[in-house]
Amino acid sequence: MRSVQRSEETGSPSLNLPSPIQTITFENHTFYLKRDDLIHPDFSGNKARKLYYFLTHDLLHIDTVVSYGSAQSNAMYSLSVLAKMKGWKFEYYADHIADYLKANPHGNYKAAIENKMIIREQEAENSEQVVGSREHFGDNILFIEEGGRQKEAEYGIRLLAKEIIEWQKDHGIEELNVFLPSGTGTTALYLQKSFHKLLPPTSYLLPKVYTTPCVGDSAYLKKQFLMLVADKKYHPTILSLGKKHHFGKLYRENYEIWLKLQQQTGVVFDLLYDPLGWHTLLAHRELLRKPLLYIHQGGLLGNESMLLRYKRKFPQLTVNS
Numbered sequence: 431m432r433s434v435q436r437s438e439e440t441g442s443p444s445l446n447l448p449s450p451i452q453t454i455t456f457e458n459h460t461f462y463l464k465r466d467d468l469i470h471p472d473f474s475g476n477k478a479r480k481l482y483y484f485l486t487h488d489l490l491h492i493d494t495v496v497s498y499g500s501a502q503s504n505a506m507y508s509l510s511v512l513a514k515m516k517g518w519k520f521e522y523y524a525d526h527i528a529d530y531l532k533a534n535p536h537g538n539y540k541a542a543i544e545n546k547m548i549i550r551e552q553e554a555e556n557s558e559q560v561v562g563s564r565e566h567f568g569d570n571i572l573f574i575e576e577g578g579r580q581k582e583a584e585y586g587i588r589l590l591a592k593e594i595i596e597w598q599k600d601h602g603i604e605e606l607n608v609f610l611p612s613g614t615g616t617t618a619l620y621l622q623k624s625f626h627k628l629l630p631p632t633s634y635l636l637p638k639v640y641t642t643p644c645v646g647d648s649a650y651l652k653k654q655f656l657m658l659v660a661d662k663k664y665h666p667t668i669l670s671l672g673k674k675h676h677f678g679k680l681y682r683e684n685y686e687i688w689l690k691l692q693q694q695t696g697v698v699f700d701l702l703y704d705p706l707g708w709h710t711l712l713a714h715r716e717l718l719r720k721p722l723l724y725i726h727q728g729g730l731l732g733n734e735s736m737l738l739r740y741k742r743k744f745p746q747l748t749v750n751s
């Protein structure tokens with residue numbers, strides 16, 4: 431495993447790690463903000479963490495990466511960047527590509543195509559359907575689950591946990607709450623697990639991870655956690671807003687909080703996950719009795735398509751792109 435060691439020693443020179451942590455004030459509360467969106471201009475946020483293992487290891491037998499999911503997903507774009515960095519082919523299965531998007535490529539879709547993604551329109555709800563659709567599925571292929579939900583993600587997320595613990599030690603921050611919004615829940619799950627693995631159970635540093643489901647409901651998110659880690663003691667705490675929310679749909683209050691965040695903090699957040707994250711956080715102010723670290727998980731390229739849609743749906747809103 432000499433190649434692995436070498437990669438670990440040299441790391442990946444182009445990544446801005448540890449990512450910076452800054453203080454922001456929002457709605458008269460002070461938060462710490464972990465800027466994982468600044469890890470790399472193209473390969474950033476939690477997708478950089480989740481795919482970090484593949485980036486920093488030489489997988490010499492691999493020449494193709496295959497995945498599936500929505501045609502505008504952040505994970506899809508990040509995989510196209512990984513494939514480009516590695517010199518791999520990238521094949522992606524999307525169950526539906528809107529005619530409008532095909533005619534007017536933009537956002538993650540456009541950028542991934544520019545990175546030579548080969549996209550196929552085909553229904554797939556799980557890896558078996560994609561694998562089954564291929565005539566040959568050889569050792570040269572790396573298969574990545576939708577949204578990067580897989581075991582290798584733990585490797586890069588453990589590094590995130592280490593960075594946070596180091597920062598706590600440097601700044602004398604003991605009891606810490608950490609908050610991040612979830613899609614598959616992979617990032618929140620491995621973050622909580624990593625804190626448990628890196629610190630003794632009685633450590634006063636041990637951060638508590640809180641999250642909220644953005645894609646399904648709490649039951650869905652719990653199921654996602656269990657698929658990756660059976661032991662519930664490693665699971666994050668799920669908070670939810672009473673209101674039902676559909677992923678990817680446009681909500682005036684989501685746009686409004688996104689804009690307010692930008693105005694009050696100077697930071698641009700993502701439009702799919704972060705508005706729900708911040709709404710949830712403000713609805714659970716009991717978390718703010720301890721210092722709170724919010725993780726900015728990137729995804730800004732996806733804003734382009736969201737802003738276009740917001741502009742069309744709410745023309746009276748001031749949408750600054």
Ligand SMILES: *Cc1c(COP(=O)(O)O)cnc(C)c1O
Nearest residue numbers: 504612613614615616617728729
């Ligand atoms: C992918 C993504 C998430 C969700 O991450 P999970 O690990 O699937 O929970 C959250 N925020 C942003 C900006 C993302 O791109």
